[in-house]
Every structure is written in structure tokens, then in C-alpha cells.
Amino acid sequence: MRHRAYLLTAPRRLELAEVETAPGPGDLLVRVRAALTCGTDTKMYLRGHAKFPFPSRFGHEMSGTVEAVGEGAGGFAPGDAVMVPVSAPCLACDPCRRGRENLCTTLFDAKVWGAFAEFCLIPARVAALQTFPKPKDLPFAEAALLDPLASVLQAQDSAAPPSPSRLLVLGGGPMGYLHAVTARHHGHAVTVADLNSGRLEIFQGLGFSVIEAAGAWEDGAAEAFDAVMECSGAPAAFASGLRVLAPGGTLCLFAGPPAGQALTFDSAALHYKHQRVAGSFHYGRMAVSAARALLVERTLPLGPLLTGTYPLEQFPLVMEKILAGEGMKYVIEPG
Numbered sequence: 258m259r260h261r262a263y264l265l266t267a268p269r270r271l272e273l274a275e276v277e278t279a280p281g282p283g284d285l286l287v288r289v290r291a292a293l294t295c296g297t298d299t300k301m302y303l304r305g306h307a308k309f310p311f312p313s314r315f316g317h318e319m320s321g322t323v324e325a326v327g328e329g330a331g332g333f334a335p336g337d338a339v340m341v342p343v344s345a346p347c348l349a350c351d352p353c354r355r356g357r358e359n360l361c362t363t364l365f366d367a368k369v370w371g372a373f374a375e376f377c378l379i380p381a382r383v384a385a386l387q388t389f390p391k392p393k394d395l396p397f398a399e400a401a402l403l404d405p406l407a408s409v410l411q412a413q414d415s416a417a418p419p420s421p422s423r424l425l426v427l428g429g430g431p432m433g434y435l436h437a438v439t440a441r442h443h444g445h446a447v448t449v450a451d452l453n454s455g456r457l458e459i460f461q462g463l464g465f466s467v468i469e470a471a472g473a474w475e476d477g478a479a480e481a482f483d484a485v486m487e488c489s490g491a492p493a494a495f496a497s498g499l500r501v502l503a504p505g506g507t508l509c510l511f512a513g514p515p516a517g518q519a520l521t522f523d524s525a526a527l528h529y530k531h532q533r534v535a536g537s538f539h540y541g542r543m544a545v546s547a548a549r550a551l552l553v554e555r556t557l558p559l560g561p562l563l564t565g566t567y568p569l570e571q572f573p574l575v576m577e578k579i580l581a582g583e584g585m586k587y588v589i590e591p592g
């Protein structure tokens with residue numbers, strides 16, 4: 258099938274090109290109905306990506322309708338509306354067999370990639386394990402949140418106590434937003450800290466406690482937190498997160514820090530206060546299934562997260578808005 262797709266041809270250079278995509282054995286070819294922008298895309302747009310040489314297709318959060326079914330792909334027929342995350346575990350490698358599907362050694366060998374396009378391929382492994390019917394009353398744009406929401410739930414499952422607790426989200430961007438609304442949904446008392454007062458207003462409007470994280474803000478923080486979800490990626494925030502952690506609490510490094518970034522902390526405090534510093538990366542099938550259930554329920558307030566909807570041709574304009582710090586996530590509707 259020939260169709261239009263954005264190619265990243267160099268840092269900051271997008272080309273709406275005619276490409277060819279055909280489903281191989283087990284693959285599904287999907288007509289993209291909604292694709293969402295994501296911080297990963299922005300990083301790749303600015304710097305390129307070691308694993309995706311130019312020219313590269315672009316975008317990975319999407320939902321749509323099945324257009325064509327590869328030989329032997331079961332379960333779906335043309336016209337079916339589907340929701341899908343980026344990847345699926347192999348179920349055969351050592352981490353997979355030990356239940357650590359997010360650490361599958363071949364996690365990204367087959368991935369949904371190229372969502373800013375009229376059509377996008379769901380590779381066989383993802384089609385077989387991680388592709389789900391989209392209920393009619395769930396908007397395509399919300400269904401496309403399956404991937405980021407699964408990451409969020411994977412992190413909260415490992416870092417937040419199961420009982421209601423005090424949870425701090427550091428960084429009120431799109432991922433921080435998903436952390437805040439899901440943590441509150443699960444009964445936690447949620448506070449959001451960010452440098453940007455405009456962003457904090459969005460959270461205040463939703464009834465969250467907020468902290469303007471300027472200067473030595475943690476010295477004035479009125480309470481300690483049982484879980485701190487670090488979503489900013491800013492090294493200064495890691496140290497702040499540790500300082501406001503309650504005894505027994507966990508600091509979760511959710512945003513990917515730059516490689517080689519050192520983190521210093523008082524090891525005695527960690528020992529005597531039984532605190533943990535944990536990472537969280539990607540997700541396994543359980544987190545995807547929980548994310549899907551939550552989206553289908555339609556109880557999370559997602560309006561303020563989805564800033565605006567644009568046709569495919571206006572995607573470069575959307576990237577400019579993101580680089581200017583405007584808005585949260587944008588929805589691209591190719592048609």
C-alpha cells in the first residue's frame with residue numbers, strides 16, 4: 258500500500274513522503290485514526306536516535322482501524338478498531354521467563370513505529386500478543402494513550418505502596434499528568450511539583466495540591482512523601498526528591514536520565530529510614546492490560562492532557578508548538 262508518512266531526514270527536518278507499507282506474515286496494517294506526540298519523539302526530532310538511522314519513520318502512540326491482515330494473523334479483520342502499545346515481550350528470553358517482561362532482551366526488535374502517517378504496521382509479535390479491540394465509545398485519541406499509560410502503571414506498581422499514601426509527582430508534563438491522575442484514581446493523595454506555574458494551574462484546576470519547585474523548595478515542603486515519581490529528568494530534581502521522601506518511601510526515576518548521570522545521596526539515611534531509589538522502564542503485558550482497563554473505564558480526566566487536534570499536514574507546526582513549550586500532548590488525525 259502506498260501512502261503518506263512523515264520521515265525524519267535529519268535533526269529538525271521532517272518530510273511528508275510517499276512510502277510503501279505491506280503487511281508481512283502475521284502483521285496488521287492499520288489506518289491511523291489518532292497519533293499522539295510524546296517526549297521520546299521530541300528527543301528523536303532534536304537529536305536523532307542511534308537505533309533509527311535517517312531517514313526514519315516517526316511516532317509510536319496510535320490507534321486506528323485494521324486495513325489489511327497479513328497471512329496467518331488471527332483475531333482481527335479489516336475494519337476492526339484496535340489499540341496497541343509499542344512492543345510485545347518475546348516470552349522466551351531469561352527476563353521474560355522470570356516475569357520481567359519490561360526487560361525482554363529483544364523488546365524493540367518488533368515495534369509499532371511510524372504513527373505520524375496515514376498507515377502504520379503492527380508487527381506480528383505485537384499483533385499476536387498486545388493488540389486489543391478498541392471499544393466504540395472510547396475515542397481513538399484516548400485509546401492511543403495505551404503506551405504511555407502502561408509505562409506509568411508499571412512504575413506505580415513497583416514504586417507506590419498498595420495502600421493509600423502520599424505521592425509526589427516531580428514534573429507536570431504529559432507523563433507527570435498521567436502519573437497524577439492514575440495515582441489519585443488509585444486512592445493516593447497526590448501533589449504535583451513543577452517550575453512552570455502555568456502547568457501547575459492545570460493541576461490546581463483538577464484539585465491537586467501543587468508546589469512551585471523554585472529554589473530550595475524542598476526545605477519548605479510541609480510534608481514527606483511515601484512515593485516520589487520523578488518525571489522531569491532534571492538531575493536537581495533527583496536530590497530534591499530524596500530530601501522530601503518519608504521513612505520507608507521510594508524515589509522512582511521514571512524519566513530517563515542522561516547516560517552517566519551520577520546521583521549522590523546520604524546512604525545512612527537510606528539505611529536507617531529504609532528508603533529505596535528505584536528505576537522503572539517500559540512495561541510488560543500486565544501493565545498494558547491494566548492500562549487498557551483504565552482507558553476503557555473512561556474515568557480519568559484526560560481533557561487537559563490532549564491539547565489540540567491537527568491534520569497530518571500540520572504536524573511540523575505541532576512540533577514547533579512543542580519546542581516552544583506550548584501544551585501537553587497533541588493529537589494528529591491523518592483522516
Ligand SMILES: [Zn+2]
Pocket residue numbers: 295296297317318404405
Ligand atoms: Zn511515547
Ligand SMILES: [Zn+2]
Pocket residue numbers: 346347348349350351352353360361362363364
Ligand atoms: Zn523476552
